[in-house]
Amino acid sequence: xxxxxxxxxxxxxxxxxxxxxxxxxxxxxxxxxxxxxxxxxxxxxxxxxxxxxxxxxxxxxxxxxxxxxxxxxxxxxxxxxxxxxxxxxxxxxxxxxxxxxxxxxxxxxxxxxxxxxxxxxxxxxxxxxxxxxxxxxxxxxxxxxxxxxxxxxxxxxxxxxxxxxxxxxxxxxxxxxxxxxx
Numbered sequence: 001x002x003x004x005x006x007x008x009x010x011x012x013x014x015x016x017x018x019x020x021x022x023x024x025x026x027x028x029x030x031x032x033x034x035x036x037x038x039x040x041x042x043x044x045x046x047x048x049x050x051x052x053x054x055x056x057x058x059x060x061x062x063x064x065x066x067x068x069x070x071x072x073x074x075x076x077x078x079x080x081x082x083x084x085x086x087x088x089x090x091x092x093x094x095x096x097x098x099x100x101x102x103x104x105x106x107x108x109x110x111x112x113x114x115x116x117x118x119x120x121x122x123x124x125x126x127x128x129x130x131x132x133x134x135x136x137x138x139x140x141x142x143x144x145x146x147x148x149x150x151x152x153x154x155x156x157x158x159x160x161x162x163x164x165x166x167x168x169x170x171x172x173x174x175x176x177x178x179x180x181x182x
Contacts, residue, residue, distance in 0.1 A: 006120055009170060012130035016161030020051060020088035025125045029160070032121035033092070036113035040102035045114050046093040048146055050083060058083040058091075065141035079136070086129070086159035090118065096151040104151050111155045122160050129160040 021029055033045060050058040062079035083089050094111030096104055119129045136142050137154040148154055 006124055010120065011167065011170060013128040013163050013165065013167065014085065014130060015165050016086035016128055016159060017164035018087045018161060020161045021122055021125065021127050028125060029118045029121045032117040033114035036110050036117050038110050039106050040100060042097045042100065042102060042107060044095050044097065044107040045111050046095045048091040048093065049088065051088040055083040055089065058089060061142055061145040062136050065136060065139040068141050086161040088160045090158040090160065091146060091154055092156050092158060093146065093148055094153045094155050098151055108153055108155060115156045115158055118158055127160055128163045129158055131156045131158055
């Protein structure tokens with residue numbers, strides 16, 4: 001797949017199956033993330049991989065967060081199943097260097113670019129993925145369990161695996177609604 005086709009046909013697949021990327025394919029995904037724009041060379045990224053038993057550990061963290069908020073049983077049940085929508089979830093954390101001339105927002109954006117690059121690297125190698133955040137990414141119980149401190153932020157949960165459903169038709173977007181010229 002050429003780079004332009006990859007970018008123009010990007011989509012999120014909501015349900016993924018095994019296999020997940022491994023070996024050289026997974027290494028390429030991380031290498032792509034490490035090539036994200038990085039003003040100041042701060043390398044503000046941290047990748048936490050959950051697969052196999054790690055998916056249950058991630059589910060347990062989400063369950064703990066839901067219980068801490070005394071949420072309804074159906075929300076706790078949903079939290080327990082969330083990590084299992086794919087055989088691998090990579091939690092991407094922006095690891096901030098505080099007090100640096102590079103603003104914190106740029107460091108968070110760099111980590112966001114890493115997620116995008118990683119998803120595209122997965123697709124380029126025949127896998128698929130989707131990027132989620134949601135309230136769990138900001139929850140103090142989840143942050144603490146994953147060692148996210150201070151200005152650091154979970155910028156996304158990147159779900160990876162193989163397509164396990166029929167892909168929906170891509171809808172063209174009207175550029176005139178988004179593009180302006182000065």
